Amino acid sequence: MRHVGNRVARPEGPAKVEGRAVYVDDIPRAKDEWVGGTLRSPVAHGKLRCIERGDFDFSRVVVVTAEDIPGDNVQALIVDDQPILCADTVRHVEEPIALVAAPDQGTLCAALDALEPRIDPLEPVFDAERSQDVQSEISIDKGDVDATFEGATRIVEGEYHTDSQEQLYIETQGMIADPPTADGTITVRGSLQCPHYVQKALRRAFAVPPEKARVVQCETGGGFGGKEDYPSVVACHAALLAHASGHRVRMVYDRNEDLLATPKRHPSRVRHRTVVADDGTLLAMDIDVLLDGGAYTTLSPVVLSRGVIHAAGAYRCDNIRIRGRVVGTNHVPYGAFRGFGAPQVCFAIERQMDRIAASLGIHPVVIRQRNMLRLGDRTATSQLLKESVGSEEVLRRILAHTGFDRHEWRKERSGNKRRGVGLSFFYHGAGFTGSGEEMLKGKVTVELDDDGCALVRAGSTEIGQGKNAMFTAIAADALGAEPDAITIVDPDTAAVPDSGPTVASRTCMIVGGCLDKACRTLADRVGGDPNTPFRERASAFVRGGGDAVATETYGSPPGLQWDQNAYRGDAYPVFGWAADVAEVEVDLTTFDVEIVRFVTCVDVGHAIQPQIVEGQIEGGTLQSIGWSHIEVMTAENGRFRQDRLATCIIPTSLDTPPIDVLLVEEPFSNGPFGAKGVGELPMDGGAPAIASAIEDAIGVHVTHVPATPERLLEAWLEAHPDDAFFEAKR
């Protein structure tokens, strides 16, 4: 291994630092290019009666409504409940009702202003607890929970809430669509994570076969899940306008539209009832998970699935009952965001573990050591942990680094600024849930050219996470070549196979694994003396008429079993393990929380590109830190209040502590060079570690993130009802 484990330059790096990288809105404007916009609903629920046309010469523009859609008016994803354009019932604020394309921005705005949707309002539902509309329901049952509760002497109960969160990629959503060519091919290019998802959506909207819907990824300015499903919406809209107008159409959202209309993290409520022995051993866990799915199903069943599977945390318990529900409301649909249901339930279980520790008077570390999943244990779905279990090692390393096990947690502290330290311990399944990968059958093709260079064709996208450098390192070492002999082909559905979506921490482990195998196949075919440079050998092989193309399709490791009905078995090929320690300072006058220090220890299997892995961990951790106390995202009458960057706050460099990253490498036999997924894991543990540190500092049990000053004051007053100073401030 010469490149795996050592730094390979990002192939796209120079263009990024020199400002030459071409993001969608950097594509030069074509001469006859038009601009597209969306007419949206001002109300959360109602019957669309008509769209009135006001005083404007509509011959100057093109207007598209539901009946102009050539194929199905369905935003193809999991369930066919979401229309591309509302035809009948409006279910959320900002729902698309009509599209307009115009020669320029001024004309577009005038036309949109002249269109007035007439909607008869219906009663909206915003409270998930009261919703009757179950989008998906999942249960896990292990052992005998009821019997354990019957004889129980010690039951700890808790209820935890998490609010929504905005992905806040710095590049907003955007697509450029070309009008159909003579043979009917539609092309869209844009900012996206999953070209083949977009292709699937276009196929349905236009009723065309895959080769007639071409999707090209531009350089993409961040995704974090936010560009998993929504780009399909923008792509369908832009393509419909291009189709109707005969012009190339550009649709790039401004920040306001992006914040108001696009999906965010599912808000959650999780209830825990836990039977514990006097020494802290978990005897039974009864967990109820509720997610607000918003107005349409989108990806919610899959988010719930990951949430339910992770709800019992990285702990061993023989008796577990988990009930999960995601319900429909009239909120803007919630969707994919790094972590995908796991951060919500991780917050809840980690807070519950602290609550159990406090109730028994034992240290947070001890309760975790007593119950953590280890090699040979079984998870909530009864998955046997056979290998690559870094649980003990991540905890050992982080304790050695921070000394948290010697810290007197929740000791009474004094002064106006109070410091506290908190811990979280967690795991995250890498890859798709259950038989997902088996069904996806992701593919990678590697092709050698006359010069002995390798072209890597995969549908996986570079969204900043370092896919290009990571694939280059894997291909170089698997072929025995130098990185300059490797070219990663940019995702374009006309040029790359479907490798499955760039989500779920699967690009390195699953797609990288296929790449590794394809390259080894080629290296075997090329053969020759390894002391001769690969390019020379490969060039001779290709010129000699050798078979220069290898395609690898993912197959699950042997022995994986998953029962989708019972929700039992091998939920994931493998898990990543991690522990975080946060130190905070809480100002008792303002209830501002400052993060003083943050340490995270992560088992990544093997770091293909250590610097990139650290970058993923630092960035994901900061998103979790932001969610814990800074990033507020709330809706009023179904409309997000935080509709601009002035109000939608994320951490700046000044809000960010130094983040120490410790890597543990417990290799996974089925991952490339032992690697397993790392993208999402860092999002899970920051919020509970910080909540725990706040609890340590000021003695209040934080059960709701973000832990804003308002919420902390509230909790403080509850704990100190006769604190006259704060009573007066209220």
Add this chain to the structure above:
Amino acid sequence: MIQFRLNGEAVSVDAHPMARLLSVLRRDLRLTGTKEGCGEGECGACSVVVDGKVVNSCLIPMSQIDGTEVLTIEGSGHANIQDHFLAEGGTQCGICTPGMIMATRAFLEDAEATGAAIDEDSVRAALAGNLCRCTGYGKIVAAVLAAARTEGDA
């Protein structure tokens, strides 16, 4: 006509005095290295250097640009900073990077001129107007500190 120097060259543009510098750079002059993340002065993706100071070009009307010296990512003189952003892992998705690099350039030149301290805290303060959602800032701060150490060697 508004006349100014752009990356060392004299330019004159026929722009409305209230047109945003960002739009003129990106649309009229086709310099798309400067990015738009919010259009309201909050994200710093549009940072350029005007007369030695870093500004949000989305907030600057062209009337203020007449007679100034404007530097963008397409100009020269920041290769050292760019190299360190690459070496330290200071760019991920890259959308914040041009703005970060221009803010860094203004900061380092100012520190050189005034003799102000260049350390972790001053770097974090200098970049506080530039949001990055990918990196967690640590590797960006490391890149700036490394660039500061080698500035002048390049």
